Amino acid sequence: MAQPKVRLKEYFEKNDSWPKIIAIYLFLLLCCFITVYPISFIFTVSLRPGNQLFSTSLKLIPDNATFKNYVDAFTKYPMARWMMNSLFVSTITAVFAVIISVNAGYAFSRYRFFGRKFGMTMLLVTQMFPAPMLLLPVYLMLARFKLTGSYIGLILWYVSTSIPFNIWLMKGYFDTIPRSLEESAFIDGASIVRTYWSIILPLAKPGIALCALFAFMGAWSEFIVARILITSKNMLTLPVGLIALQGSFSTEWGIYSAAALVTAIPVTVLFITLSKYLVGGLTMGSVKG
Amino acid sequence: MQYKRKGKSFELARPRWYVPVLFLLPAIAILLAMVAFPLYYEVNISFRQVSLYNLRSGVYPWIGLENYKDMFQDPMFYSTLVRTIVWTFVNVVAHVTGGFFLALLLNRKLPGKAIIRVLLILPWAVPQYIAAIAMRNLFNETYGPVNLVLKALFGEGAMIMWLSKPSNAFIAAIITNIWLGIPFMMMTCLGGLQSIPQELYEAADIDGAGWWQKTRNVILPLMKPVLTPAIVLGTIWTFNMVNVIYILTYGSTHEAAQILVSMIYKRAFEFFRYGYAAAMSVVVFVLLISFSSVFIRAQKLED
Numbered sequence: 130m131a132q133p134k135v136r137l138k139e140y141f142e143k144n145d146s147w148p149k150i151i152a153i154y155l156f157l158l159l160c161c162f163i164t165v166y167p168i169s170f171i172f173t174v175s176l177r178p179g180n181q182l183f184s185t186s187l188k189l190i191p192d193n194a195t196f197k198n199y200v201d202a203f204t205k206y207p208m209a210r211w212m213m214n215s216l217f218v219s220t221i222t223a224v225f226a227v228i229i230s231v232n233a234g235y236a237f238s239r240y241r242f243f244g245r246k247f248g249m250t251m252l253l254v255t256q257m258f259p260a261p262m263l264l265l266p267v268y269l270m271l272a273r274f275k276l277t278g279s280y281i282g283l284i285l286w287y288v289s290t291s292i293p294f295n296i297w298l299m300k301g302y303f304d305t306i307p308r309s310l311e312e313s314a315f316i317d318g319a320s321i322v323r324t325y326w327s328i329i330l331p332l333a334k335p336g337i338a339l340c341a342l343f344a345f346m347g348a349w350s351e352f353i354v355a356r357i358l359i360t361s362k363n364m365l366t367l368p369v370g371l372i373a374l375q376g377s378f379s380t381e382w383g384i385y386s387a388a389a390l391v392t393a394i395p396v397t398v399l400f401i402t403l404s405k406y407l408v409g410g411l412t413m414g415s416v417k418g
Numbered sequence: 419m420q421y422k423r424k425g426k427s428f429e430l431a432r433p434r435w436y437v438p439v440l441f442l443l444p445a446i447a448i449l450l451a452m453v454a455f456p457l458y459y460e461v462n463i464s465f466r467q468v469s470l471y472n473l474r475s476g477v478y479p480w481i482g483l484e485n486y487k488d489m490f491q492d493p494m495f496y497s498t499l500v501r502t503i504v505w506t507f508v509n510v511v512a513h514v515t516g517g518f519f520l521a522l523l524l525n526r527k528l529p530g531k532a533i534i535r536v537l538l539i540l541p542w543a544v545p546q547y548i549a550a551i552a553m554r555n556l557f558n559e560t561y562g563p564v565n566l567v568l569k570a571l572f573g574e575g576a577m578i579m580w581l582s583k584p585s586n587a588f589i590a591a592i593i594t595n596i597w598l599g600i601p602f603m604m605m606t607c608l609g610g611l612q613s614i615p616q617e618l619y620e621a622a623d624i625d626g627a628g629w630w631q632k633t634r635n636v637i638l639p640l641m642k643p644v645l646t647p648a649i650v651l652g653t654i655w656t657f658n659m660v661n662v663i664y665i666l667t668y669g670s671t672h673e674a675a676q677i678l679v680s681m682i683y684k685r686a687f688e689f690f691r692y693g694y695a696a697a698m699s700v701v702v703f704v705l706l707i708s709f710s711s712v713f714i715r716a717q718k719l720e721d
Contacts, residue, residue: 140529153523160520161537163597167552168544170563174555187563229444236441248442255453256651257706259658261683262699265692266456266463269473289452292445321437350545353660357687368547372665375551382555389548400543401536407605 168393175199175386198387206374208388215367218280219348222287226344230292231337234299235325239308249300252293260290264354271358283358283366287351291344298343302336303329335406342403346396367392464696473692485697494673494681495698502657502677505592509656512596514649517603518641522633524604525611535608542601550665553594557581557666581666584674591666591675595659603648610644611637646717650710657706678702 141150169189176194186192202208236242237249271282306329314324330337352368359365365373371392375385464485466478489495520538524531541549556562557580568576580590614637622632638645663680676684678698686695 140527142526145526153526153528157520157523157534157538161534164538164540164601166563167549167556167597168540170556171548171552187566229448232441233445236438240438240441242435242438253650253710254707255449256654257658257703257710258453258457259679259682259699259702260660261679261686261695262460262703263453263456265686265696266459267452269459270456285448285452289448292448296445346545350547352547353664353683368545372547372551372668385551389551393544393548396545397540397543401539404536404539404543404605407539407609 171386171390171393174383175390177383179383196387198383199391201384202388202391205384206370206388208370208391210363211365211367211370212392214364215349218284218287218366219345221280221284222291222348223341223345225284225288226291226295227337227341229288230295230340230344231299231330231333233292233296235303235329237296237300238303239311249297252296255293260353264357268357277358278361278364280359280364283355284348286354286358287344287348291347295340295343299333299336299340302333306332335403338403339406342399346400349392349396460696461700463693464700466693468692468696470690473690478693481693485693486701488694489697489701497674498676498678498681501588501675502679505588505595505677506653506657508592509595509599510649510652513599513603513652513656514645516596516600517605518607518645520600520604521607521611522637524608538604539601541598542605546598546661547665549598550594550662553590553597554581554666554668557590584667587667588675591663594666595656595662598662599652599656603652606644606648607641610641613644614640642717646714650713653709653713654706657702 173189173191175198176196177191178193178195178197237245267282267286268277271277276282310328310332311324314328319328350368352366352372355366355369356372359369371385371388374381374388463478465480465482467481467484468478472478524535524538528534544552556564559565559577559579559581562580564580565577568578578586580586618636618640619632622636627635657677658679659677660679660683663675663677664683667675667680673681679702682695682698682702685691685698
């Protein structure tokens with residue numbers, strides 16, 4: 130009897146007693162419940178038929194569950210349109226944010242130039258302005274260039290807000306790639322561009338993916354600025370549309386929930402797929418200064 | 419030919435001056451246009467009278483410190499400042515302790531921890547406004563699960579008017595934000611913990627260190643390079659968190675549940691007092707910059 134028990138114990142820390150292991154699992158399960166439940170509640174509400182929206186039942190799958198809310202989200206409201214708008218804005222944002230922050234991160238990681246430390250500090254400082262602080266001047270500026278009500282202004286805003294953090298992230302990532310790789314490429318006669326493009330960038334793929342994800346998610350979920358810059362009904366982005374839906378039609382709770390779930394699932398899946406890189410990626414920059 | 423090659427091999431050690439500049443140029447350009455210039459402009463209009471009436475005209479009369487005077491004479495400013503500090507402090511302490519503790523658990527040998535980790539980062543993975551609205555729905559006064567559970571456990575009297583009473587809405591916002599922010603700290607701490615070499619734990623074990631001693635004397639000092647920037651960033655992000663407050667107090671005039679940033683947003687884009695809002699944002703900016711530099715310096719001094 131003692132034999133399998135000993136072997137089972139190899140899967141845990143060696144000094145842990147069984148009650149302790151059980152307590153840890155119970156605690157973690159409780160935490161998982163707390164993180165998952167609010168989101169599963171959106172799912173529950175999205176399946177409720179119209180006449181039971183305001184039900185006090187706490188079942189995960191409601192009685193008479195229906196997908197009608199999902200259909201309604203796309204037929205009664207311009208959900209598809211909002212999605213296309215957001216997809217467009219977020220993709221362009223991600224592309225530009227990646228190009229800009231990967232290059233800048235590389236320079237910060239590899240070169241020693243005048244103002245390098247200052248530049249890194251300034252990037253941190255950009256995080257300290259409250260977003261509404263820059264919104265008004267940017268709004269006035271865009272108005273002067275007749276760019277309000279167009280996506281150009283919105284994309285510029287998203288790119289500029291996402292790059293400081295992403296530059297830090299990329300700098301940290303590049304720091305983990307040994308310099309000797311580039312040095313040997315130079316000795317073999319490769320140019321800077323060639324080395325960067327065919328040796329360093331392929332190695333930095335996980336970092337680049339994270340960077341694209343953060344930029345995309347930022348634009349995909351932002352509504353405070355989009356609300357101010359985009360006013361034309363046709364051009365609303367997904368979050369602005371959804372929040373209007375949730376705010377003004379409290380009876381449309383089910384439709385809102387269905388729409389929210391459809392919005393959340395793609396980015397959530399992406400995020401979780403890339404999350405294994407998060408553990409290293411987020412801290413590297415800070416550890417190495 | 420020979421010389422050229424030699425030059426190239428030293429490219430990385432002694433690059434031509436324009437190489438880093440070329441890599442940085444796009445970032446510099448967009449940050450100057452979208453951050454540095456607007457910042458200068460904002461500080462400038464904080465000394466001017468800008469409201470809806472003269473916004474389009476582009477002529478803003480200089481009124482000196484009038485906006486600042488208005489602000490410092492407004493009792494609302496002080497109560498909001500105190501609320502913002504409470505908000506930031508409670509949130510960051512909860513994020514760091516919660517995240518650190520969970521990271522400690524996840525850093526053990528534990529079958530199934532990969533799945534647990536995925537479930538635990540869910541609040542971070544879901545778009546923030548959707549997560550915040552989900553929490554708002556939980557706090558719904560008649561149909562939200564929080565009140566339903568309270569009612570089932572303690573009867574009708576225990577139901578709380580979460581969203582209609584400002585002080586409760588503020589508490590609901592804090593709970594929501596704690597829930598949202600723990601995953602980031604957890605992942606950051608986990609990264610830090612994994613970079614601590616296993617031998618150090620073993621050495622501590624051999625020396626007979628208890629759990630608390632190990633955490634206090636081995637783990638925490640080694641985690642400092644990770645924790646210090648994470649705490650600074652976390653504080654700044656929390657201080658400037660508009661979304662959660664905005665969503666949790668949406669649709670009601672909850673002046674008594676606002677923090678400074680959401681007040682700035684309202685002053686500027688709902689009351690159209692642009693100059694006043696600009697003065698407030700300058701104050702927030704100065705507060706955050708002084709906090710960050712003091713905090714970072716204090717951490718460095720300890721070493």
